[in-house]
Amino acid sequence: MKIELSPPVVITHMHIANKCLHVIRDDLLPGGTKQRAAAQMLQNLAEDGFTEFVYASPFSGFAQIALASTCKLLNLKCTLFCEQNRSLLTKNQTLHEFSEIAKQSADSVYIESSLQSAEKAAKAYCELKCGSYLIPLGFQCNEFTIELAKILSVEWSHICKKLGRQPSVLWLPVGSGTLARTFRKILPQSVLLKCVNVNVLTLDDPRILDLASQSGIELYHLKQPFIEPVVDSPPIPSNRYYDAKLWKLIEKHISNDDVWWNVAR
The missing domain is CATH 3.40.50.1100 (Rossmann fold)
Incomplete structure (x- = not known):
């Protein structure tokens, strides 16, 4: 029997400096987006x-x-x-x-x-x-990324339908880069991926260099070491070593109607 562990995305709408941020709440899934x-x-x-x-x-x-x-x-x-x-x-x-x-x-x-x-x-x-x-x-293996691409394509369609348009900016954390690479493959180039490297990998790691070389990706590198948890957390459950580290950058660089994919709690 096939087990369904990918329910429709939940979106929370937040306002920052009179701009709307749409947050994908995969922190609500027991295993986060990877699930x-x-x-x-x-x-x-x-x-x-x-x-x-x-x-x-x-x-x-x-x-x-x-x-x-x-x-x-x-x-x-x-x-x-x-x-x-x-x-x-x-x-x-x-x-x-x-x-x-x-x-x-x-x-x-x-x-x-x-x-x-x-x-x-x-x-x-x-x-x-x-x-x-x-x-x-x-x-980061073909067996997983193939299935992830299928699922994220469906969920992105749901997001576009719920928002009534195609978002132009998607914020993502980068650990191994699996999620960012998958999204870049399935989304049109009109969607800019603002990716934040949280330093699981070194700057000269091929996976980080690959992301940096791709068009349609704006890659931010944090100075904060991976082992150091974020101090200023967002107002939703978010992994203090991963997703939560995007919060201050989003506050600083947000455009109206940006989407933030909160991967895990």
Whole structure:
């Protein structure tokens, strides 16, 4: 049985300096935006014979929650290699709160000292486990992006219908860049993507350089380190290491009727 985890988007309308901002509230989804395509991708891979799904997660990454919870619903095995908690808010906890949530649904969770160490350990694990599938950072693989493109195309049509027009600006956070790359493929060039790099990756990472080279993308680079949570949060639930870091830039550079895709809480 196919499981539907991509309900129609919820839009909250906010006003900043007499300008309207339309916020896509994927913080309302248990697994955030990644949840929308995860179920179909996992079902497709399970049909191909994969029985276990492995992921190396940044300490405050939300994809770990989307993967673990969806695997549990589909009765598939999930193994996580989680970067140890680097949060400046909860130094006394080995796992970040998001990893703790994911742990409730995952079959196994291994703690690693860094994201690089987690990725290396996850790769080594999959090389030894038959039937395992290693999901890359941010779900940046064809199996996922194909499904995500289909789903986001449908949801963007809903957004245009609800707003009565095609938005001209879409604000997005950039961790691995999966969401931004997918949107750039499916949206017309008339829609400008204002993407904010939150420093999960280094500036010379090929994934960041690829985004910077694409037309129709305006890429902002934050000076704030990824491990440092935002202080001035927006008036809606938003990940303090990812989406919430867009808030001050949006306040400063907003145009009337901009859209902000709030990926996770």
